[in-house]
Amino acid sequence: MPLTYEMRFYGDLHCDTLWRCYENRTDLEAPGLQVRRGLPFRHLQTYAIYIPDTEPDPYRYFRAVYAYAREMLRKYPEMKLCRNAREIDESFAAGQTPYLFSVEGGGFFGTNSHKNQRTAAELREKGVAFLSLCYNRGNHLAGGVHSEQGLTAAGREAALMLREEGITLDLSHLNRPSADALLALLPDHVAATHSNCFSLTPHPRNLSDEQIRAIGARSGLIGVNFYPPFLTGKNTAGIADILAHVRRITALAGGETAAFGSDFDGISRTPEDLPDTGALPQLAQRLFAKWGAEQTDAFLYGNMRRYLERSLR
Numbered sequence: 001m002p003l004t005y006e007m008r009f010y011g012d013l014h015c016d017t018l019w020r021c022y023e024n025r026t027d028l029e030a031p032g033l034q035v036r037r038g039l040p041f042r043h044l045q046t047y048a049i050y051i052p053d054t055e056p057d058p059y060r061y062f063r064a065v066y067a068y069a070r071e072m073l074r075k076y077p078e079m080k081l082c083r084n085a086r087e088i089d090e091s092f093a094a095g096q097t098p099y100l101f102s103v104e105g106g107g108f109f110g111t112n113s114h115k116n117q118r119t120a121a122e123l124r125e126k127g128v129a130f131l132s133l134c135y136n137r138g139n140h141l142a143g144g145v146h147s148e149q150g151l152t153a154a155g156r157e158a159a160l161m162l163r164e165e166g167i168t169l170d171l172s173h174l175n176r177p178s179a180d181a182l183l184a185l186l187p188d189h190v191a192a193t194h195s196n197c198f199s200l201t202p203h204p205r206n207l208s209d210e211q212i213r214a215i216g217a218r219s220g221l222i223g224v225n226f227y228p229p230f231l232t233g234k235n236t237a238g239i240a241d242i243l244a245h246v247r248r249i250t251a252l253a254g255g256e257t258a259a260f261g262s263d264f265d266g267i268s269r270t271p272e273d274l275p276d277t278g279a280l281p282q283l284a285q286r287l288f289a290k291w292g293a294e295q296t297d298a299f300l301y302g303n304m305r306r307y308l309e310r311s312l313r
């Protein structure tokens, strides 16, 4: 049976569209956005709330961006914030466009366990499904890809608390020692929402083969990132390069691990044949030609959906 993209579901584990809107005080109609509105297929978007590692009061910053995002997204009656897989299913069934939040650089957690617990519960209540403890530079919780520091005691405590709430620890911006320490600590609730394979493209933002296997062994998710330097090490890339990373992840970790984390609106360059979410059906066609309908649906959405059903209990 040929692949009819209108019938398909798509999911994205990461975009920076909200950050762009917040910075420019614009909305989803702003010209030039790579995550587009009104797509002719069903699409579940995860919107990242990015917090700089240097931000003195990260939680206040988070609340400011979150408030802006909720207010701005309320303009679009079809958009529905979902907190678990059932709400996502219901939202799709009602013809709505479901979305989730993630946090990139969540240096919120201190030494007060009660306060930490409250923060984690509040994040979950606000629809945060994925959180990375730091961004590239690192903070008092963990080291980012531009630092040598490992996971700290406070970072470990925060990770366990987040797992307890059902929030997934995102390894994407962590350096190798910090990510490895989280993998050793957590039997599940781990993902790399927008990272590729180091063995194909040796970039510090990409994952080692051991990490990819470890994420697979924890039934985690890896969102293949569309940024050409992470795909090819060069400024240009195409869907063929995305397919190569999907193939490698699948060879190492099995067919339930790979998904997509476009990084759209956070990247200045895109694959030539995948400039924005409107071109996702082309990616679907190419996946289908290689893997057939069932596995294509798993990569596009099924793996993400199944994962969220387990994590967001």
Ligand SMILES: [Zn+2]
Pocket (backbone or CB within 6 Å): 104, 172, 173, 194, 266
């Ligand atoms: Zn990122």
